[in-house]
Amino acid sequence: MSEVLVAEDVRRSYGDTVALDGVSLSATAGEVLALVGPNGAGKTTLVRALTGTTDADGRVELFGEAPTAVDRDRIGLLPQSFTPHERLTARELVAYYAGLYDETRDVDAVLADVGLSDTADTHYENLSGGQQRRTCVATALINDPDLLVLDEPTTGIDPAGRQSLWELLEGLAEQGVTILVTTHYMEEAQRLADRVGLLAEGRLVALDAPETLVADHGGASQLHIDGEFDEAAVDAIDYPAEMTVRNGRLVIYGVRPESIGSVADELDAVGLRYDSLTWKQPALEDVYLELTGTGVGRAGEPKATVTATAGGSR
Amino acid sequence: MSRLGRLQAESRAASRAFLRRRTAVFFTFFFPLIIVVIFGVLVQTRPGGGGLFTREPAYYLPGYLAVVVLFTPLSRVGSEVARHRDGNRFEKLATTPLTRPEWLLAQTLVNTVIIGLAGLVLLGLMVVLTGAEIVVSPLLVPFVVLGVVLFCGVGAMLGSLASSQDGVISASNGIALPLLFLSETFVPPELLPAWFPTWLSPLTYFSRGVRSVSTGSGDLVVPLVVLSVCAVVSFGVGAALLPRTD
Amino acid sequence: MTTVEIEYCVPCGFRERALDVAQAVLNGLETHLDRVTLVMGDHGVFRVTVDGEPVYEKSEDDYDVDGIVRQVRARVYTDR
Numbered sequence: 001m002s003e004v005l006v007a008e009d010v011r012r013s014y015g016d017t018v019a020l021d022g023v024s025l026s027a028t029a030g031e032v033l034a035l036v037g038p039n040g041a042g043k044t045t046l047v048r049a050l051t052g053t054t055d056a057d058g059r060v061e062l063f064g065e066a067p068t069a070v071d072r073d074r075i076g077l078l079p080q081s082f083t084p085h086e087r088l089t090a091r092e093l094v095a096y097y098a099g100l101y102d103e104t105r106d107v108d109a110v111l112a113d114v115g116l117s118d119t120a121d122t123h124y125e126n127l128s129g130g131q132q133r134r135t136c137v138a139t140a141l142i143n144d145p146d147l148l149v150l151d152e153p154t155t156g157i158d159p160a161g162r163q164s165l166w167e168l169l170e171g172l173a174e175q176g177v178t179i180l181v182t183t184h185y186m187e188e189a190q191r192l193a194d195r196v197g198l199l200a201e202g203r204l205v206a207l208d209a210p211e212t213l214v215a216d217h218g219g220a221s222q223l224h225i226d227g228e229f230d231e232a233a234v235d236a237i238d239y240p241a242e243m244t245v246r247n248g249r250l251v252i253y254g255v256r257p258e259s260i261g262s263v264a265d266e267l268d269a270v271g272l273r274y275d276s277l278t279w280k281q282p283a284l285e286d287v288y289l290e291l292t293g294t295g296v297g298r299a300g301e302p303k304a305t306v307t308a309t310a311g312g313s314r
Numbered sequence: 315m316s317r318l319g320r321l322q323a324e325s326r327a328a329s330r331a332f333l334r335r336r337t338a339v340f341f342t343f344f345f346p347l348i349i350v351v352i353f354g355v356l357v358q359t360r361p362g363g364g365g366l367f368t369r370e371p372a373y374y375l376p377g378y379l380a381v382v383v384l385f386t387p388l389s390r391v392g393s394e395v396a397r398h399r400d401g402n403r404f405e406k407l408a409t410t411p412l413t414r415p416e417w418l419l420a421q422t423l424v425n426t427v428i429i430g431l432a433g434l435v436l437l438g439l440m441v442v443l444t445g446a447e448i449v450v451s452p453l454l455v456p457f458v459v460l461g462v463v464l465f466c467g468v469g470a471m472l473g474s475l476a477s478s479q480d481g482v483i484s485a486s487n488g489i490a491l492p493l494l495f496l497s498e499t500f501v502p503p504e505l506l507p508a509w510f511p512t513w514l515s516p517l518t519y520f521s522r523g524v525r526s527v528s529t530g531s532g533d534l535v536v537p538l539v540v541l542s543v544c545a546v547v548s549f550g551v552g553a554a555l556l557p558r559t560d
Numbered sequence: 561m562t563t564v565e566i567e568y569c570v571p572c573g574f575r576e577r578a579l580d581v582a583q584a585v586l587n588g589l590e591t592h593l594d595r596v597t598l599v600m601g602d603h604g605v606f607r608v609t610v611d612g613e614p615v616y617e618k619s620e621d622d623y624d625v626d627g628i629v630r631q632v633r634a635r636v637y638t639d640r
Contacts, residue, residue, distance in 0.1 A: 048405070053409065054558065072410055080402060081401075096323055099323020261579040
């Protein structure tokens with residue numbers, strides 16, 4: 001398995017803020033590597049270091065060469081919050097970027113791959129969020145790259161658009177395209193990636209297959225009880241398990257399926273109202289929480305969680 | 315494809331994007347009309363010979379041309395650079411074979427064509443509205459082209475250095491207006507204090523060159539040489555300042 | 561990322577049934593499921609959905625825990 005991408009102890013600071021604090025990772029051909037972390041964790045800086053659009057200390061190699069020395073045809077990049085000419089049509093945009101390369105794929109073939117055949121002549125500004133992003137992915141595919149780099153490709157688009165983009169990326173992965181994708185949607189990383197790197201404050205706190213990460217660091221299964229809970233509520237419950245409140249939702253760790261009933265009884269006994277009970281396997285979000293102590297909120301903002309331990313230990 | 319192909323692709327996209335911004339197109343061509351009407355028709359020359367426009371109409375051709383050659387590149391290339399930065403397009407372009415000088419060259423080519431046309435419109439208006447007798451010679455072309463290259467370079471600098479798009483527009487106006495009136499375009503040097511160094515402004519060489527062509531008298535070589543040097547330097551600095559990320 | 565949702569009518573006292581179904585589904589399919597949610601409802605509702613697709617509706621099918629688990633398993637495996 002040839003190493004497509006190697007980074008060793010990559011460091012980058014802007015003034016006195018450290019954006020990258022010694023990141024090392026590698027990606028092999030055909031692999032989908034996701035980098036996950038909240039805004040400001042260093043995702044974009046790392047992408048720029050890897051594609052050579054910003055200088056960084058440490059060693060970075062693409063296909064065995066320095067990023068800036070690599071033949072441009074081999075990389076396809078979709079930068080973060082990328083907006084092309086709005087008054088060009090999807091076809092004109094893809095054709096424009098095609099014109100910048102010597103050999104490229106057929107424009108209409110790429111438009112078909114991203115599912116834009118019938119909206120190819122619509123101006124970019126009149127396309128939906130999902131269609132716009134798929135147009136942008138098409139501009140990164142036109143030169144048939146060996147490495148596709150997508151910096152937060154689904155940020156800011158509606159769930160349906162995000163869903164369609166995931167399916168597109170899954171299709172590309174199946175064709176063996178090596179993909180480096182950054183995101184702050186945990187679900188996206190868990191679904192798309194062969195391996196996930198968790199970034200926090202410029203450091204890579206973990207790098208492994210999602211299942212392994214969840215198994216090693218995900219912790220026990222959880223029972224999420226939706227309602228309006230606070231400290232006092234947690235103390236009132238007499239149930240031997242670790243509990244915590246995350247934005248008003250009560251989370252109880254390590255509840256076996258057969259004991260959900262007894263938890264429900266205890267809640268009734270204490271007179272706590274709730275709207276729903278959700279039994280949940282640990283997921284990447286919990287891994288990130290475990291390893292960094294902060295969650296990766298909906299908007300990707302780091303969020304501290306309120307933790308209180310009641311009753312027995314886990 | 316190589317370089318020519320890249321330039322073609324960039325120029326085509328740039329010109330399409332420009333032509334589809336109707337307001338930009340309208341003002342690029344309407345602006346010279348307003349200037350000629352105001353300065354050429356409305357502002358009368360007082361019988362006694364005083365006042366702003368005492369020289370014969372043909373004297374002011376460089377002034378009118380300068381309006382287009384100066385303002386259009388500054389604002390157009392400046393705002394195009396700002397737009398590219400907002401959309402992270404330079405970061406995208408940095409991973410394509412297109413180099414930054416090639417990008418700026420393509421923008422300059424498009425602007426040269428646009429301004430060439432606007433210049434022709436201007437010439438026509440001048441002759442029709444102000445009755446100027448102008449020696450129309452192909453020698454005007456190098457001066458217009460060099461002027462456009464020069465101010466596209468400056469526009470690129472403004473776009474790279476200013477933080478936002480409206481920062482660019484105000485900066486370009488802030489530079490263009492004083493430069494316009496201090497470079498022997500509308501205001502002959504004798505109306506300025508003797509010590510005032512109009513020779514410092516590159517636009518002065520544009521005015522002198524165009525004037526010597528259109529009036530058939532005056533030195534051509536020095537303005538052409540100086541303007542060429544300024545254009546090359548400005549293009550080089552402008553391209554070098556273009557960002558690789560945002 | 562399979563999600564099973566069990567909506568049950570609280571005033572009708574369907575909680576026990578909902579807990580039985582939840583427990584049965586989890587015991588059978590725990591490793592394949594991402595989450596199982598019990599949602600409080602009323603007006604006699606008792607519905608089981610997998611990723612939003614209904615697999616059991618009290619008004620249409622008769623109540624049989626193993627049957628429901630089979631339905632959920634069938635749905636989960638078609639997704640894989």
